[in-house]
Amino acid sequence: MGADQPGHGFESRVMRERKSLLVRADASTQIGAGHVMRCLALSKAWQCSGGDVTFACAEVLPALRQRLQQENFEVLAIEAEPGGGQDAQRTGELAKQLRSEWVVVDGYRFGPDYYRRLRGSGLRSLAIDDDGRFDDYCADVVLNQNASASQAMYKSRQPYTKLMLGSSFVLLRPEFTRAPGGRKIPEIAQNLLITMGATDPENVTLKVVQALVEMRSDNVEIRVVLGSGYRHAAELRTLVSNLRVNISLEENPPDMVPLMAWADVAISAAGGTCWELAHMGVPAVVIAISSDQAGIAQAVEARGVARNLGCHADVSACQIVNAIHELISDKQRRHSMSHAGQQLVDGLGAKRVVEFLQQKA
Numbered sequence: 001m002g003a004d005q006p007g008h009g010f011e012s013r014v015m016r017e018r019k020s021l022l023v024r025a026d027a028s029t030q031i032g033a034g035h036v037m038r039c040l041a042l043s044k045a046w047q048c049s050g051g052d053v054t055f056a057c058a059e060v061l062p063a064l065r066q067r068l069q070q071e072n073f074e075v076l077a078i079e080a081e082p083g084g085g086q087d088a089q090r091t092g093e094l095a096k097q098l099r100s101e102w103v104v105v106d107g108y109r110f111g112p113d114y115y116r117r118l119r120g121s122g123l124r125s126l127a128i129d130d131d132g133r134f135d136d137y138c139a140d141v142v143l144n145q146n147a148s149a150s151q152a153m154y155k156s157r158q159p160y161t162k163l164m165l166g167s168s169f170v171l172l173r174p175e176f177t178r179a180p181g182g183r184k185i186p187e188i189a190q191n192l193l194i195t196m197g198a199t200d201p202e203n204v205t206l207k208v209v210q211a212l213v214e215m216r217s218d219n220v221e222i223r224v225v226l227g228s229g230y231r232h233a234a235e236l237r238t239l240v241s242n243l244r245v246n247i248s249l250e251e252n253p254p255d256m257v258p259l260m261a262w263a264d265v266a267i268s269a270a271g272g273t274c275w276e277l278a279h280m281g282v283p284a285v286v287i288a289i290s291s292d293q294a295g296i297a298q299a300v301e302a303r304g305v306a307r308n309l310g311c312h313a314d315v316s317a318c319q320i321v322n323a324i325h326e327l328i329s330d331k332q333r334r335h336s337m338s339h340a341g342q343q344l345v346d347g348l349g350a351k352r353v354v355e356f357l358q359q360k361a
Helices: 008-017 034-048 062-070 085-098 112-120 204-213 233-241 257-262 273-280 291-302 317-329 331-344 349-360
Strands: 020-025 052-057 074-077 100-106 125-128 141-144 162-165 191-195 221-226 247-251 265-269 284-288 306-311
Touching (some): 020 034, 020 085, 034 052, 034 062, 034 125, 034 349, 052 085, 062 074, 085 100, 100 112, 100 349, 112 125, 141 349, 162 349, 191 204, 191 257, 204 221, 204 233, 204 317, 221 233, 221 257, 257 273, 265 273, 273 284, 273 291, 273 331, 284 291, 284 317, 291 306, 306 317
Parallel strands (some): 020 052, 020 100, 052 074, 100 125, 125 141, 141 162, 191 265, 221 247, 265 284, 284 306
16 A cells, blocks of 8 residues: 555644643743743744644733744643642643643642642653752653752652753743854943843832932943733833933833843843843843742852842842942953853753653653
């Protein structure tokens, strides 16, 4: 019998051969968008390998849902308490319907029982983690992309649980991996980027802007990124409109690469943006806007990639201004930070993860 010809039978066989991935992650004004955004990076790499990806969400910001759909990912609703038994059951049912090779789960709501339920349904799972907070890890694979990751965090794991740890596995979206390398380091930094994540529930953005107004430097241009879930945009617009300083607002930019390429220095939350800035070679001052970011903030400072100011609640306006003043005038330190960042994050992490998962499929 001859080879399949294009037609219904051929298309059906191709569809069966396409590898399917199910992603379970949420995004809201309280938990932020970071879990979904790094899953987006992994999903693009899976998609580029010829596979299909479906997102299952109990909560998702409208702008983020639109972004996922624009990237040709289906977004399905999980109508259950996030992280609970019904959530795991519904996710397992979806994975079986889609014939998913793996279920990727990202979020602090999903504890050991969630992964046990998936495994009990005959499914393989990848848990994306940040800090080893649970007393048992029973996913098939645990991925912690942070420079602070260590095997000691996961002593309480099952014998079959594999670990993928460290900056070799940082999940970057294609716009970052395609960005040209190299960066010019000016004698005096002039372009300052402020980015506190998609939601910034504690409104650290306002605190940073108010602090930097006191710098009173005519030579510094400031661009402030307001994410899709930032609820204080009107307040910030009013503040900026009444200032005689060079500040502009970038509201929900579709691509962060041009802004990071423009920046000489950044002030950032200590989440996934740290790794994007590092890859782009942007010297940064980081502030932990939630407890789970403390380890990342410490790690990027230890690696010489950024200056860590600690928890947002403990940071004073004076500390913010002093940290930026020091970086603006210290070309040698900025050069060292830029080089360290680009050495730490090579941009191949998502590809490495996908290759590993598909080898195990």
